[in-house]
Amino acid sequence: MTNKNSHFVAPIEETPLLATDTLKTDQAPLSLWADAWRKLRRRPLFIISALLILALVVVALFPGLFSSVAPNEGCELANSEGGPTAGHPFGFTFQGCDIYSRVIHGTQASLSVGVLAVLCVLIVGVTFGALAGFYGGWLDIVLARLGDIFFALPLILGALVITQLPVFRQNKSVWTVVLVIAVLAWPQMARITRGAVIEVRNADFVTAARALGVSKFSALVRHVLPNALAPVIVLATLELGVFIVAEATLSFLGIGLPEGIMSWGHDIAAAQSSIRTKPEILLYPAAALSITVLSFIMLGDAVRDALDPKSRQR
Amino acid sequence: MKEKAMTTPEIRIDEADTTGVRPLLEIRDLAITFKTGSGEVQAVRNAHLTILPGETVAIVGESGSGKSTTALAAIGLLPTNGKVSAGQILLDGEDIAHASERRMIELRGNTIGMVPQDPMSNLNPVWKIGYQVRETLRANGKPSGPADVAKVLSEAGLPDAHRRANQYPHEFSGGMRQRALIAIGLSCQPRLLIADEPTSALDVTVQRQILDHLETMTSELGTSVLLITHDLGLAAERADKVVVMYRGQVVEAGPSLELLQDPQHPYTKRLVESAPSLASRRIQAAKEQGVEAADLLAPATEVQANDHILQIQDLRKVYKLRQGLGKSTDFAAVDGVSFNVKRGTTTAIVGESGSGKSTVAKMVLQLEKPTDGKILFDGVDTSLLRSADLFKFRRRVQPIFQDPYGSLDPMYNIYRTIEEPLRVHKIGNTASREKKVRELLDQVALPQSTMQRYPNELSGGQRQRIAIARALALDPEVIICDEAVSALDVLVQAQVLNLLADLQSNLGLTYLFITHDLAVVRQIADHVCVMEQGQLVETGSTDDVFDSPQQDYTKALLNAIPGARLMLPPEVA
Numbered sequence: 001m002t003n004k005n006s007h008f009v010a011p012i013e014e015t016p017l018l019a020t021d022t023l024k025t026d027q028a029p030l031s032l033w034a035d036a037w038r039k040l041r042r043r044p045l046f047i048i049s050a051l052l053i054l055a056l057v058v059v060a061l062f063p064g065l066f067s068s069v070a071p072n073e074g075c076e077l078a079n080s081e082g083g084p085t086a087g088h089p090f091g092f093t094f095q096g097c098d099i100y101s102r103v104i105h106g107t108q109a110s111l112s113v114g115v116l117a118v119l120c121v122l123i124v125g126v127t128f129g130a131l132a133g134f135y136g137g138w139l140d141i142v143l144a145r146l147g148d149i150f151f152a153l154p155l156i157l158g159a160l161v162i163t164q165l166p167v168f169r170q171n172k173s174v175w176t177v178v179l180v181i182a183v184l185a186w187p188q189m190a191r192i193t194r195g196a197v198i199e200v201r202n203a204d205f206v207t208a209a210r211a212l213g214v215s216k217f218s219a220l221v222r223h224v225l226p227n228a229l230a231p232v233i234v235l236a237t238l239e240l241g242v243f244i245v246a247e248a249t250l251s252f253l254g255i256g257l258p259e260g261i262m263s264w265g266h267d268i269a270a271a272q273s274s275i276r277t278k279p280e281i282l283l284y285p286a287a288a289l290s291i292t293v294l295s296f297i298m299l300g301d302a303v304r305d306a307l308d309p310k311s312r313q314r
Numbered sequence: 315m316k317e318k319a320m321t322t323p324e325i326r327i328d329e330a331d332t333t334g335v336r337p338l339l340e341i342r343d344l345a346i347t348f349k350t351g352s353g354e355v356q357a358v359r360n361a362h363l364t365i366l367p368g369e370t371v372a373i374v375g376e377s378g379s380g381k382s383t384t385a386l387a388a389i390g391l392l393p394t395n396g397k398v399s400a401g402q403i404l405l406d407g408e409d410i411a412h413a414s415e416r417r418m419i420e421l422r423g424n425t426i427g428m429v430p431q432d433p434m435s436n437l438n439p440v441w442k443i444g445y446q447v448r449e450t451l452r453a454n455g456k457p458s459g460p461a462d463v464a465k466v467l468s469e470a471g472l473p474d475a476h477r478r479a480n481q482y483p484h485e486f487s488g489g490m491r492q493r494a495l496i497a498i499g500l501s502c503q504p505r506l507l508i509a510d511e512p513t514s515a516l517d518v519t520v521q522r523q524i525l526d527h528l529e530t531m532t533s534e535l536g537t538s539v540l541l542i543t544h545d546l547g548l549a550a551e552r553a554d555k556v557v558v559m560y561r562g563q564v565v566e567a568g569p570s571l572e573l574l575q576d577p578q579h580p581y582t583k584r585l586v587e588s589a590p591s592l593a594s595r596r597i598q599a600a601k602e603q604g605v606e607a608a609d610l611l612a613p614a615t616e617v618q619a620n621d622h623i624l625q626i627q628d629l630r631k632v633y634k635l636r637q638g639l640g641k642s643t644d645f646a647a648v649d650g651v652s653f654n655v656k657r658g659t660t661t662a663i664v665g666e667s668g669s670g671k672s673t674v675a676k677m678v679l680q681l682e683k684p685t686d687g688k689i690l691f692d693g694v695d696t697s698l699l700r701s702a703d704l705f706k707f708r709r710r711v712q713p714i715f716q717d718p719y720g721s722l723d724p725m726y727n728i729y730r731t732i733e734e735p736l737r738v739h740k741i742g743n744t745a746s747r748e749k750k751v752r753e754l755l756d757q758v759a760l761p762q763s764t765m766q767r768y769p770n771e772l773s774g775g776q777r778q779r780i781a782i783a784r785a786l787a788l789d790p791e792v793i794i795c796d797e798a799v800s801a802l803d804v805l806v807q808a809q810v811l812n813l814l815a816d817l818q819s820n821l822g823l824t825y826l827f828i829t830h831d832l833a834v835v836r837q838i839a840d841h842v843c844v845m846e847q848g849q850l851v852e853t854g855s856t857d858d859v860f861d862s863p864q865q866d867y868t869k870a871l872l873n874a875i876p877g878a879r880l881m882l883p884p885e886v887a
Binding site for chain 2: 006007008009010012014015017018020021031032035203204205207208209210211212213214223226227
C-alpha cells in the first residue's frame with residue numbers, strides 16, 4: 001500500500017463475511033396462496049367483508065333461525081305501511097307483510113343467483129379464455145369475435161330480449177336468471193383469462209416443462225392456468241356483487257325471479273308505491289342489497305391486493 | 315446494531331486533507347433505512363465516499379449491497395419509504411441529506427445529473443426523444459431550441475441528431491437509447507454525473523463504445539462521475555477509485571488498481587478471485603479434483619475423436635416478418651450454421667443480442683422447427699423423430715434457462731418442481747422419486763429441507779441450482795444452458811459455474827452453453843462458436859479463439875471485455 005490514507009479497509013469484525021448465497025431457513029415455507037392468506041388475515045377490509053359474507057351465508061342457508069315469520073304469512077292489510085312493533089322490528093309493507101322477514105328470506109335468492117351465475121361464468125369464460133389465449137390462431141379469433149358480440153349487448157337490454165323467449169317465459173326460476181346473466185357476462189371473464197394466459201404462456205417455466213416432455217394441454221392445465229388464476233379470482237369476487245345487483249334489477253323490472261321467490265328486487269319494486277308516504281319500506285331491502293354488494297366488492301379489493309404479484313416478497 | 319454503526323468515527327478517512335482539494339461530493343457515515351411491512355430495514359449503514367472534482371469513482375457490489383440506494387440518496391430520489399437516518403451527504407460543503415425538495419430540484423439536472431440503468435424503460439415511449447431532451451433543458455433554464463437539442467444529442471454520439479430528435483424511443487436501438495439518456499444526463503453540464511449500471515443491459519461492444527464516449531465527454535467537461543456497477547473489471551478499468559460495498563456497508567475503498575492487485579478485505583478478495591473478466595482460465599480446479607476426471611477427458615478426446623453427440627449441419631431458421639396486410643419479408647435468424655459437439659465437452663455459442671444463438675438452442679431442444687438443415691443427435695436426425703421418440707429424446711437433452719425468476723413455476727414447491735420430469739416420464743414410485751429428489755438436491759449443494767420451499771423464497775443463484783437439479787433428474791446426456799448464469803451476481807455466477815464443471819466431470823455431461831459473455835466462455839468452454847447476425851463467423855478451441863482470434867468481429871468482442879486491458883498478476887499474461 002503506497003498511501004495508507006487513501007486505501008480504506010473496514011474492520012472485519014464489523015463486516016462479517018457470510019457464505020455466498022446461503023438459504024434463508026428462518027421462515028416456514030410459503031406458497032403463493034399461503035402468502036396471500038397471511039396478508040389477507042391482517043387486513044381489516046378483508047376481516048370486515050369476510051364476517052359480513054359469513055353472516056349473509058348463514059342467513060341465506062337458515063333464514064328460519066332469524067325470523068319465525070314466513071315472508072308471506074300473516075300479511076294483513078290492516079297493518080299496511082305500519083311502523084315497527086314488537087316482533088316486527090322493520091314494520092310492514094304496503095300489503096301489510098313483515099319487512100324484516102322478507103329481507104331475511106330475500107338473502108337466499110340473491111346469494112344463490114350471484115354464486116351460481118359466477119360459477120357458470122367461470123366455467124365458460126375460463127375455458128374459452130384459456131383456450132383462446134394459449135392456442136391463439138384461428139381459435140382465438142373465433143372466440144374473441146364471439147365474445148365481442150355478447151360484450152356489445154348491454155346487460156339489461158340483452159336480458160329483456162332473452163327473457164321474452166318462450167322457453168324462458170314459461171320456466172321462470174332461479175336458473176333462468178342465472179343463465180341470462182351468464183350468457184351476457186362471460187366475455188369479460190374470458191378476456192381477463194385470455195390476457196392472463198397469454199402473459200404466462202411464454203414464461204420460461206412453461207418452455208422448460210415442454211422440454212421435459214409435458215404435452216401442450218398438460219402444460220396449460222398444470223402450469224399456465226394455476227398461474228393465470230389470480231386476476232380471475234379477483235374478477236369473480238367483484239362480479240358476484242355485480243350479479244346480485246343484476247338479479248335485483250331484473251326482478252325489479254319484473255323479468256327476473258318469479259313472484260313466488262322472495263327477492264330484494266321485488267321488494268324494492270313493490271316499495272315504489274309507498275316511497276312518498278313511507279320511504280323506510282324501500283330503505284330496508286335496498287340497504288340489504290347494498291351491504292351485500294359492498295361486502296363482495298370489498299372482498300374483491302382485499303383479494304386483489306393480496307394476490308398482487310408486485311407485493312410478493314423478493 | 316445501530317449504536318455500533320454510529321460509534322466508529324475513527325475509521326472515516328479524509329482524503330480531502332491529503333490532497334488539499336475540496337471534494338465535490340462527500341458522503342459521511344451515511345445510514346439509510348426503509349420502512350417495510352415487517353418493520354424498519356437498514357439498507358445502508360456507515361457508508362462513506364469522497365469524489366473530487368473531475369474524478370471518477372465506482373461503487374461495486376452485488377445486488378442488494380446498497381450501492382444504488384447510496385447513489386439515489388445523493389440525488390435525493392430515495393423511494394418514499396426510505397430515508398436518510400444518519401450521516402451527511404456533502405455536496406460542495408452543503409449538506410443535502412435533508413435538503414428541501416425545492417433545493418433538490420434546483421440541484422438536479424444542472425449540478426447532479428443521472429444516467430439510469432435500463433435504457434429500455436427509462437425513456438417515455440409516448441414522447442419524441444427531442445422532446446425529452448428539451449424537457450430537461452427547459453427545467454434547468456437552459457436554451458432549448460431545436461438546435462440546442464440537436465447539439466446535446468450529437469455530443470452524446472448520436473449521428474444525424476436533427477432527424478433523430480424527431481423519433482420515438484422504440485425507433486432507437488438499446489445503445490442509441492442509452493446515448494440519448496446520457497445526452498439527457500449531461501445536457502445541463504452537471505458537475506456530478508451518477509451513472510447507475512449505465513451499460514449492463516447492452517452488448518459488450520456497444521457497452522465499450524458508450525463507456526468510451528462517456529469518458530471523453532466527462533473529461534472534456536470536467537464532470538465527476540459516480541459509477542455504479544456490479545462488474546469489478548469494468549469499475550477498475552473506468553474509475554480512479556473503487557468503493558466496494560457489501561451488505562449495506564463500505565468494506566473497502568481505494569485506488570482501483572491497488573485495490574485489485576492487493577485486496578485487503580476478505581469480501582474484496584473473494585470478488586477479485588471470481589470476477590469472470592479478470593479470472594481468465596478454465597475452471598480447472600473442479601476438473602482436476604478427481605484423478606479419474608483427467609482420465610475421463612484425455613482418452614475421450616483422443617481415442618474417440620469422432621464421438622460427436624450433436625452434429626449441426628447447415629442449420630437455417632427463417633421467420634416471416636409481417637409488413638402490413640398479406641405482405642411479409644423473410645428474416646433469417648439463423649443462416650447456414652454447422653458445428654459439432656463432442657461428448658463430454660462444453661461448446662459455447664457466443665454472440666450479441668440478435669445473433670441467433672438462442673434460436674439455435676431452441677432448435678436443438680426441438681422447441682422450434684428448423685427451416686432447413688439437420689440436427690443429428692447421437693447420429694440420428696432429430697427432424698425424423700416421431701412423438702414417442704421425441705419423448706425419449708427429451709430425457710436425454712435438457713435445458714437450463716436464463717431467467718432464474720421465470721424458469722421455475724411459482725405455484726410448485728421445489729419438490730414438485732424437481733419431481734415433475736420423473737412423474738412425466740413415469741419413473742419410479744413416490745418413495746423412489748423422493749429419494750431421487752433428495753439426491754439431486756445434494757448434487758446441487760442445497761439442503762434437503764429446500765424441498766418444501768417455493769421459488770420466491772430462494773435467491774437467483776439458488777433457483778438456478780434448482781433448475782439444474784430439475785434438468786439432471788432424467789440423467790440427461792446433453793444440457794443446453796441458455797444464458798444460464800447471465801442474470802447472477804459474479805460470486806454466485808462463479809459458484810454455479812463451478813457446480814456445472816463439477817457435475818460435468820462426475821457425470822460426463824455435455825454442455826452447449828449459449829452466452830453473450832466471453833469472460834464466462836473462457837471459464838467454462840472447451841470449444842467456442844462465435845455468431846454474428848445469424849452466421850457462424852469463427853469456431854475453434856477456446857484457447858485458440860482467445861489467444862489468436864482470426865476475425866475482426868471476434869477481436870472486437872474480446873477487446874470489449876471490461877478489464878481486458880488491465881494488466882494484472884503475471885499468471886494471466
